[in-house]
Amino acid sequence: MQKSPLHPFSATIMAWYAEHQRELPWRQTRDPYAIWLSEIILQQTRVAQGLPYYERLLAAFPTVRDLAEAPEANLLRLWQGLGYYSRARNLQKAAQMIMRDFAGVFPQTYDEIIRLPGVGPYTAAAIASFAFNEAKAVVDGNVFRVLSRVFAVETDIASSAARGIFTELAQSLIPASDPAGFNQAIMEFGALQCTPSPDCSVCPLAIFCQSNLTKTVANFPVKSKKTQVKAIQMDYLIIEQKGHLLVRERVGNGIWKGLWEFYLLEDQADWLPFSRQALKSPPVHLLSHRKITCDAWYVQVPDNFALAIPEGYVWMSPSDFESKGKSVLLLNLITDNLECPILQDISPTYL
DNA sequence: AATGCGGGGAG
DNA sequence: CTCCCAGCATT
The missing domain is CATH 1.10.340.30 (Hypothetical protein; domain 2)
Known part of the structure; x- marks a missing residue:
């Protein structure tokens, strides 16, 4: 042949x-x-x-x-x-x-x-x-x-x-x-x-x-452009009431669409009439196109307080939240603050 | 034609 | 630090 x-x-x-x-x-x-x-x-x-x-x-x-x-x-x-x-x-x-x-x-x-x-x-x-x-x-x-x-x-x-x-x-x-x-x-x-x-x-x-x-x-190879890295700040409130967490699925076409997260502070107008306990900040999160710094606080809401649920958020049990996909940034935040009891319950069993 | 999208390993 | 990895979708 x-x-x-x-x-x-x-x-x-x-x-x-x-x-x-x-x-x-x-x-x-x-x-x-x-x-x-x-x-x-x-x-x-x-x-x-x-x-x-x-x-x-x-x-x-x-x-x-x-x-x-x-x-x-x-x-x-x-x-x-x-x-x-x-x-x-x-x-x-x-x-x-x-x-x-x-x-x-x-x-x-x-x-x-x-x-x-x-x-x-x-x-x-x-x-x-x-x-x-x-x-x-x-x-x-x-x-x-x-x-x-x-x-x-x-x-x-x-x-x-x-x-x-x-x-x-x-x-x-x-x-x-x-x-x-x-x-x-x-x-x-x-x-x-x-x-x-x-x-x-x-x-x-x-x-x-x-x-x-x-x-x-x-x-070789000849490659012209390099992606620029933008710095971003993301602040989370870990809000707990009666053993549940206030969380949401990320929507829209931005980063981490479909993954779940805690309450994200969008602006300084956000506040709760309860004391915040500062958590250890996760390491600076480096991506190809983003440099994300993050600060977080823990807030316990009294059982009898009727908190108005922000648009898009839901109350979820720790075990259900563990079963959702989360960003590595959030996983780092969780595993760096295990002295906070409810975070132990959402600590991932595998990455 | 440019830009956004994740995370990690190699040098 | 920088580069880039068995790229693709969207604008």
Whole structure:
């Protein structure tokens, strides 16, 4: 049988992959559901951080139907600590779409898969290739880095044109004989060998890597913009009455949508006619785009006082509140103040 | 074309 | 500290 010639780049990284690949659970399956779950978890997330979440979520929701029918709050509780919580909400929306529009059968082509909410060009290519061996090249952060260095591509990866250019290049290198293997190989190569600070002395591509040959590896990939960090102050009142807490689910499209929190002080006009006990402030919470400082107080409301419940808030038992997803900032606030009795009851059993 | 969205690990 | 991670949705 006639085979199309393998580009030296492709042959080299696939040989390297055969030797150096990690054993990861989502590589032991062809189940598109499990592969999809792993890919959503791994968006902008390191393997080491996502691994325990993958095991937990797959155990809790073994099938698309289980995921589609689960209460969203349970999913967000399991997602707690992983960040980018819209991933979890879109995951369930997509599961419901698969049940409704695909009769519960996971879509099998790139063009169908990419219609699922939370699935973009990278994730659709990953699922289509890994589960169905469709020859769609993946382009993620690893691929940007590897290809930009090896072929000295000076396109700014932050530009809108970058995806198209790198997709075309990757697509020209993907072998029809093993698209899944190539996609796995190039990403693993970026993750383990062609890292942000690589050791080019042990690289199998060093002899024809264009940036290595010109000693300009550190100049690639070209990336222009950096996200600016805004400072935010968030003050919480932990309000208790008759063993219950005044809490709410965050709504709107801002940070931590779908997660739960204590009473958030919106302005200085907020007050209660009771003494506040200052709590230990959690550490400054650093995110990619936010620097959040937080102060908090504990307020015990007498049993017989009829407190007007603010819009959006509800009284909730500590055990119910523990079962809701919360931000890591709030979890830190809780675990740093366990001398406050009611906070012991909402201390998480797992992150 | 820009911006928002989480959290953590590596250097 | 800075960078960036198996990115995507929204504006």
